[in-house]
Structure formats: C-alpha cells, structure tokens
Amino acid sequence: MSSSGDIEALIEMMARLPGLGPRSARRAVLQMIRKKELMLIPLADLMHHVGASVRDCVECGNIGSSTICDICANEKRATGEICVVEDVADLWALERSGVFRGRYHVLGGTLSALDAVGPDELRIPKLIQRVQDEAVSEVILALNATVDGQTTAHYIADQLEGRVRLTSLAQGVPIGGELDYLDDGTITAALRARKDL
Amino acid sequence: MSSSGDIEALIEMMARLPGLGPRSARRAVLQMIRKKELMLIPLADLMHHVGASVRDCVECGNIGSSTICDICANEKRATGEICVVEDVADLWALERSGVFRGRYHVLGGTLSALDAVGPDELRIPKLIQRVQDEAVSEVILALNATVDGQTTAHYIADQLEGRVRLTSLAQGVPIGGELDYLDDGTITAALRARKDL
Numbered sequence: 001m002s003s004s005g006d007i008e009a010l011i012e013m014m015a016r017l018p019g020l021g022p023r024s025a026r027r028a029v030l031q032m033i034r035k036k037e038l039m040l041i042p043l044a045d046l047m048h049h050v051g052a053s054v055r056d057c058v059e060c061g062n063i064g065s066s067t068i069c070d071i072c073a074n075e076k077r078a079t080g081e082i083c084v085v086e087d088v089a090d091l092w093a094l095e096r097s098g099v100f101r102g103r104y105h106v107l108g109g110t111l112s113a114l115d116a117v118g119p120d121e122l123r124i125p126k127l128i129q130r131v132q133d134e135a136v137s138e139v140i141l142a143l144n145a146t147v148d149g150q151t152t153a154h155y156i157a158d159q160l161e162g163r164v165r166l167t168s169l170a171q172g173v174p175i176g177g178e179l180d181y182l183d184d185g186t187i188t189a190a191l192r193a194r195k196d197l
Numbered sequence: 198m199s200s201s202g203d204i205e206a207l208i209e210m211m212a213r214l215p216g217l218g219p220r221s222a223r224r225a226v227l228q229m230i231r232k233k234e235l236m237l238i239p240l241a242d243l244m245h246h247v248g249a250s251v252r253d254c255v256e257c258g259n260i261g262s263s264t265i266c267d268i269c270a271n272e273k274r275a276t277g278e279i280c281v282v283e284d285v286a287d288l289w290a291l292e293r294s295g296v297f298r299g300r301y302h303v304l305g306g307t308l309s310a311l312d313a314v315g316p317d318e319l320r321i322p323k324l325i326q327r328v329q330d331e332a333v334s335e336v337i338l339a340l341n342a343t344v345d346g347q348t349t350a351h352y353i354a355d356q357l358e359g360r361v362r363l364t365s366l367a368q369g370v371p372i373g374g375e376l377d378y379l380d381d382g383t384i385t386a387a388l389r390a391r392k393d394l
Contacts, residue, residue, distance in 0.1 A: 004267050006250065010243045017225040024216030030286055031215055033251055033260060044244035046207045051237045053203065054230055063230060070201050089227055
C-alpha cells in the first residue's frame with residue numbers, strides 16, 4: 001500500500017518538472033523502476049549529491065560546488081569582460097557556443113514592475129561593484145530580447161554609462177533562418193542593422 | 198569543479214528518461230536546483246524510498262511494496278476475472294478508467310521472434326497456472342492492438358482454449374474520434390463490428 005502511494009507521489013512530483021506532464025511522468029517513473037539499479041538509485045544518489053554540494057557563486061551568481069564557481073576560479077578566463085545574463089540556463093547556452101572567454105554575471109531574473117522585482121532583488125548592485133573593483137573594460141548585456149529583458153538592459157546601461165564600454169548582442173536573422181518564417185520585428189531589426197558586403 | 202560535473206551527470210541521466218531530451222533535462226535540473234528544498238531533496242528521498250521498497254507482485258506481476266500487490270491483496274476485487282495486460286502502464290490506464298473490478302495479470306512484454314522473447318520470458322506459464330488454481334471464469338486479453346500484442350493474444354488464447362471464457366477489448370471508433378482522422382484499419386474494424394441501434 002505505502003509503496004503505491006510513494007510511486008504516485010513520485011509521479012506527481014516528476015510531473016511538476018518543466019517539460020513533463022502526468023503521462024510522461026508516469027512513463028519516466030515506470031522506466032526508472034524497471035531499470036532500478038541503472039536509473040532510479042543512481043539518479044537519487046546524484047540528486048542527493050548535487051543537493052548537498054550546489055551553491056551560488058558569490059562573485060557571479062553561477063551555480064557550482066564552492067563559493068567561487070569554476071568560471072570565476074579559472075584564471076584563463078579574461079577578467080576584463082563581463083557578460084550579463086538573466087539566469088544560469090543562458091550562461092550554459094553561451095558556454096555551449098564556446099566563443100566567449102570572459103566572465104559572467106547572472107542577474108537571477110529581470111526587473112519587473114508586475115512581480116515587484118527591483119534592482120536589489122537581482123544582482124545589479126553586485127555587478128556595479130564588480131565593474132568598480134575589477135579592471136572591467138566591457139560589459140556585454142546578453143539579456144533576452146523580451147520587454148523585461150530589454151528594460152533591465154536599459155536600467156543597467158543607465159547605471160554603468162560612462163564607466164565602461166557597454167555592448168549588447170546583435171539582433172538579426174538567425175543562422176539557417178528563413179525570412180518567410182521570421183516575425184516583422186526581427187526583419188526590421190535585421191534591415192536596420194544591415195552591413196556593407 | 199566536482200559539482201559542475203555532477204550537475205552535468207544529472208542532466209545526462211535525466212535526458213535518458215522517456216519524454217525528456219537534453220534541452221528539457223537541463224531546464225528540469227535547473228528548476229530542481231532552484232527549488233532545492235521543495236524539489237531536488239524530496240525527489241531524491243522519494244526515489245530512494247521507492248527504490249528500496251518496490252517489488253513485483255508474485256501473483257500478477259504488478260509493482261508494489263510487498264510480495265502481493267494492492268490489487269491482489271484487495272478482497273473486494275473479483276477473483277473470477279483476470280485482465281491480461283502487457284505492462285504496468287497498461288494496468289494503470291485500465292485502473293484510471295475505474296470500470297474493471299477484477300484482477301490483473303501483467304505479462305511484462307509481448308512474444309517477439311525478433312527479440313527472442315518466448316512464453317517463458319513472459320509470465321504466461323504463471324497465467325496458465327492461475328487459471329488452473331483460481332476459480333477463474335473469464336480471461337480478458339487487453340493487449341495492445343499491435344502485431345506483437347495480437348500474436349501474444351492468439352498464443353494465450355490457444356493455450357487456454359476450452360478451459361475458460363476468453364474475451365478481448367472491443368475495437369472501433371474511439372470516443373470523440375473523427376472518422377476523417379482515423380486510419381483505415383480502425384474504420385474497417387468499426388464497420389465489421391457495427392451494432393444494431
């Protein structure tokens with residue numbers, strides 16, 4: 001009796017993860033139970049391990065196992081450039097491209113009047129402090145191209161104006177993108193930022 | 198360093214679950230880490246708990262916390278009817294409908310010449326033994342309407358013929374189904390099994 005309750009509870013909790021619904025959570029739980037030694041137990045062990053060791057980097061807000069994350073602790077990463085992102089998922093996306101060799105700053109969200117998120121709820125004061133304390137030459141605002149993301153970018157640009165070079169990601173046609181499928185805003189941005197060949 | 202490795206390992210393992218890919222696994226793991234006390238730790242605890250307690254019912258092959266599952270242990274469930282299903286997911290689907298009040302028998306798969314799955318790899322001998330030992334009046338073959346499922350149903354029907362009433366699920370138009378979207382096989386089956394009003 002109790003285990004069926006536990007299995008139900010496990011399915012319900014799995015179903016709350018993004019990307020999983022009740023049906024796929026049931027399939028996932030059954031799969032894990034079928035491969036108990038290969039999936040369920042190792043996954044539970046890993047989760048405990050991550051849960052016990054994970055913490056936010058005091059410098060940039062990235063997650064890692066110590067108070068300074070791997071990127072901030074890596075002396076090969078340039079200290080002069082800080083790439084500002086909304087959250088860790090964005091940092092991971094940039095790291096996958098492998099093209100940026102500087103440091104990051106994870107805000108932990110965007111400014112939002114509706115949700116009462118002000119600069120102090122984000123890591124904006126810490127960013128301003130880093131720009132003052134470290135020899136930062138450029139701050140790249142890699143925020144999402146949403147209203148909240150752009151509002152936050154403008155706020156940060158206001159705060160840092162004159163102290164450091166401020167840049168943002170280019171907007172335009174994505175690689176492999178077909179004009180026919182792009183929204184008007186993207187096409188407008190791509191046209192305005194057109195380049196000489 | 199080690200925790201980033203652990204987080205990567207956790208994402209890789211989550212990505213192997215059905216219904217999750219690398220991208221959704223990353224999102225799920227980030228979500229779990231953000232809600233560490235509400236998601237990651239309780240989920241790990243539940244998985245350990247389920248992993249330690251779950252076992253197959255010796256009677257029917259359903260999963261539960263003891264050697265006899267909740268359904269087989271429930272004296273209110275009719276012993277005269279056995280519903281034969283391929284796996285536990287199918288049993289759950291039938292239980293959700295709530296209409297069947299007998300017992301189940303989970304085969305654990307289907308006969309398959311390609312994958313070298315014979316009757317002894319499934320729980321078919323145990324099913325035949327149950328039909329002999331228990332006062333079974335009807336065996337409902339609720340196997341999937343696939344080639345392997347129907348081959349297995351035919352094999353079981355051959356083995357049990359004459360000893361017990363054998364039935365299978367009706368085939369036809371699903372509730373809410375639109376003819377225009379149904380495959381030819383379903384329409385053919387529905388036409389052949391048409392009923393007088």
